[in-house]
Amino acid sequence: MDELDPVIHASARLRITAALATLPAGDRLAFPRLQQLLEMTPGNLSTHLRKLEDAGYVEVTKAHQGRSPVTYLNLTSPGRAAFETYTASLKRLLGGIA
Template sequence: MIHQETRLRLVALLAGLGEGAEAEFGWLQGVLGLSEGNLSSHLRRLEEAGYVEVRKGYQGRRPRTWVRLTPKGRAAYEAHRQALLRLLGA
């Protein structure tokens, strides 16, 4: 699931924020350089796999979406990262 480049970048970014930390959709979109639809599509796949949680709400009167990595997602990312490091002989 996370071997696809964009999803790997997304999960790595969320993992780097720290356990339980949330990122705002617009911030993710800007950092990753993705369109709204593209980011939504990747988030939907990760959410269906149980790797991220998406929370919608408001900040003042403005609708916002926040994303966080789940423990399952963090474990999958770490396993993938370790496999890549083994392949590289690090």
């Protein structure tokens, strides 16, 4: 049986990874927009992003727009590959095609 990646498997991290995977490779999303899309509190989102970042799945870039700080998020190549492996494993586990 395929083992599901425990970093991605947590519900909140799966939602984050799935949302970022919808972006074309190299694109990024601002933290407030992701927070709005997923309806998560800033603290909860930050906690789960840290785990994904520590695993090398998400890149967090801090910048400034004018005088305001902004945080951008994107799925790394290893993160995209891990998500694709996760979804393929889940399909096999559920008896679907991979």
